[in-house]
Each structure stands twice: as C-alpha cells, then as structure tokens.
Amino acid sequence: MDIFFLLGVTAIAVVVYVTFWFLLSLLLKRNDLADIAWGPGIFLVGLVGFFFSEEGISLLLTILMGIWAFRLALRIALRNLKKKEDRRYKELAASWGKWFLLRSYLQVFLLQGMLMIFVGYPALHVAAFGSEMSVLVYLGLAVWLIGFFFEAVGDYQLDQFLGNPENKGKIMRYGLWKYTRHPNYFGEVTQWWGIFLMIILAPWGIAAIVSPLMITYLILFVSGIPMLERAFLGNTEFEEYKKRTSAFFPWFVKGDS
Numbered sequence: 001m002d003i004f005f006l007l008g009v010t011a012i013a014v015v016v017y018v019t020f021w022f023l024l025s026l027l028l029k030r031n032d033l034a035d036i037a038w039g040p041g042i043f044l045v046g047l048v049g050f051f052f053s054e055e056g057i058s059l060l061l062t063i064l065m066g067i068w069a070f071r072l073a074l075r076i077a078l079r080n081l082k083k084k085e086d087r088r089y090k091e092l093a094a095s096w097g098k099w100f101l102l103r104s105y106l107q108v109f110l111l112q113g114m115l116m117i118f119v120g121y122p123a124l125h126v127a128a129f130g131s132e133m134s135v136l137v138y139l140g141l142a143v144w145l146i147g148f149f150f151e152a153v154g155d156y157q158l159d160q161f162l163g164n165p166e167n168k169g170k171i172m173r174y175g176l177w178k179y180t181r182h183p184n185y186f187g188e189v190t191q192w193w194g195i196f197l198m199i200i201l202a203p204w205g206i207a208a209i210v211s212p213l214m215i216t217y218l219i220l221f222v223s224g225i226p227m228l229e230r231a232f233l234g235n236t237e238f239e240e241y242k243k244r245t246s247a248f249f250p251w252f253v254k255g256d257s
Contacts, residue, residue, distance in 0.1 A: 001052050003128035010048045010117055010124060017044055018113040022105050031089035034108050036077045039069035041113065045120025053127035057137060061123050061195060064144055068151075068191055075155055088227070119215050122195050122208040131202035144194030150176060150250075151187025158184070171237045179250040181241065182228075185219045186248055192216075220248065 021037040046065040050058045089108075096103045117124075125131075157175040161167050176183035192212040199205050218224060225247060232238040244254045 001128050003124065006048065006052060006124045006128055007117070009052075010045055010120075013044055013048055014041060014113040014116055015110070017041055018109040018116075019105075022109040025104070025109075026101075031093065031104055031108055032080055034089075034112055035080065036073050037109075038112060038116070039072040039076075041116040042120040043069035045116055046123040049120075049123030049125075049127040053123075055126050055130055055132075057131050057133060057198065058123065058126050060137075060141075061126065061198070064141075064191075064195065065120065065123065068148065068188075071152060072188075075159075079159075115214065115218070119192065119211050121211050122199050125205070125208045126199055126202060129203040129205075131199045131205070134201055136201055137198045140194045140196070140198030140200075142194070143197055144191050147187045147190030147192075147194055149187065150183045150190065151185075154183030154187060171232075171235070171241050173241050173245065176250070178245070178253060180246050180248060182219075182225055182248060183250065185224050186250065189216050189219055189248075 018037065018041065021033055025031050025033045043062075043065050046062045050062040092108075093100055093104070154176045157177060158172055161172045161174070180186055189212065192215045196208055196212045199208055202208070220226075229238075229242075
C-alpha cells in the first residue's frame with residue numbers, strides 16, 4: 001500500500017472529523033471540545049491504517065490505541081462538561097476578536113488534526129510497509145502496559161484527590177504523584193514509545209519515531225507540563241513539592257530517608 005495514498009485518505013478523514021467537532025463547538029459555544037476530540041481522532045488514524053492493512057499486528061495496534069483514546073476522552077468529557085469552558089480557550093477567544101471563527105478552526109481544530117496524524121502514524125506505517133511479529137512486539141506491549149498503568153492510575157488518584165472538598169487549594173503529592181509530578185503524562189508518553197518499539201523492525205520503521213517524539217515534545221515543552229505548572233507559579237506548597245519531586249520520570253523523593 002502506498003504511504004502517500006494512506007496519508008491522503010487519512011487527511012481527508014481527519015479534516016471531516018475535526019470539522020464536525022468545530023461545528024459542534026460553535027453550537028455548544030465550547031472550544032474545549034477539542035480536548036475530548038483529541039484521543040478518538042488519533043484512534044481514527046489507527047482505524048484507517050487497520051482498514052488498509054493485511055498485518056495481524058494492526059489489530060493489536062488498533063486495540064491499544066482505542067483503549068488509550070476512549071479512556072482519555074471519557075475522563076476529559078466527565079471532567080470538563082461539569083463546569084464552564086476551560087479558561088485557556090476563553091482567553092484565546094477574547095484575544096482573537098473578529099477573527100475568532102477562522103482562528104478557532106485553523107489554530108485549534110485543524111492544527112490538532114494535523115498532530116493527530118503525526119501521533120497515529122505508526123498504524124499507517126504498518127499498513128504501508130508491513131511488520132512481522134517479533135520479541136520487540138511483546139517488549140513494546142510491556143512498555144505500553146506500564147505507561148497505561150501510570151496514566152490511568154495517576155488520573156484516578158488525581159480525580160479522587162480533587163473530588164475531596166478538604167483538598168481544595170492543596171497540591172496532590174500522594175500515590176504515584178509522590179514519585180513524579182506528572183505520572184499521567186509520563187504514562188501517556190511511555191505508551192507511544194511502546195507502540196513505536198512494537199513496529200521498529202518494520203521496513204523503514206525508524207520513520208515511525210515521529211509519533212513518540214511528537215507526543216513527548218507536546219507534553220514536555222508545549223501544552224502539557226509547562227502550561228499546567230505555570231498555573232502554580234508562586235504557590236509555596238507547589239514550589240516545595242517541585243524541589244523534592246521529579247518533574248517527569250518516576251524517581252525517589254529528595255530528602256526522604
């Protein structure tokens with residue numbers, strides 16, 4: 001299967017997908033629907049790869065991407081739809097003024113659609129070039145499972161903490177959060193490195209590194225850790241937590257005996 005044909009079909013599918021979410025965001029007046037659309041959009045890329053693939057590993061990739069995508073989307077939906085639109089999107093809307101519709105579509109939804117293709121690329125690569133089962137598939141699956149554990153358990157622990165009114169204004173630093181300030185982000189990145197490891201032996205498999213590199217870059221330097229921690233600047237409890245706890249990779253707490 002020609003990779004450029006697959007990318008073309010995927011691009012069309014993704015544009016239709018993000019356009020639907022854009023129109024829905026206008027109807028509901030919530031640009032933060034883009035956060036809910038993120039995971040299932042990457043799963044859509046995986047489905048395109050699965051549809052055109054003759055490789056057994058494609059089914060496994062599609063299942064893993066689906067589990068990741070819909071757990072994440074469900075959690076975000078249950079969290080976001082209980083409150084008003086995320087302040088980040090409100091600030092963007094206020095700054096865009098009369099260009100709001102165009103910039104919302106291009107800079108939120110269409111840009112995110114492009115990133116979906118990058119992150120979901122491993123499924124397209126397998127469909128185009130094939131990939132055989134090997135020991136690295138099982139090793140990659142083990143890495144993915146570790147990542148899923150950190151993301152799912154980290155999110156659950158955080159939701160439980162935030163759901164307790166007694167913790168209002170406090171910093172989450174228990175469970176997995178004792179060993180890394182962002183166990184859920186660590187888990188998400190780890191899952192995509194696991195998927196990359198599963199297909200690295202495919203012809204030109206190294207090209208699929210674009211997927212974990214993209215998600216790692218976004219989380220470490222763009223919309224993940226920097227944006228989240230910026231909200232805690234000046235918080236003395238967070239600053240103390242920051243000094244003692246690893247930002248990303250799980251590690252021992254500094255100062256613990």
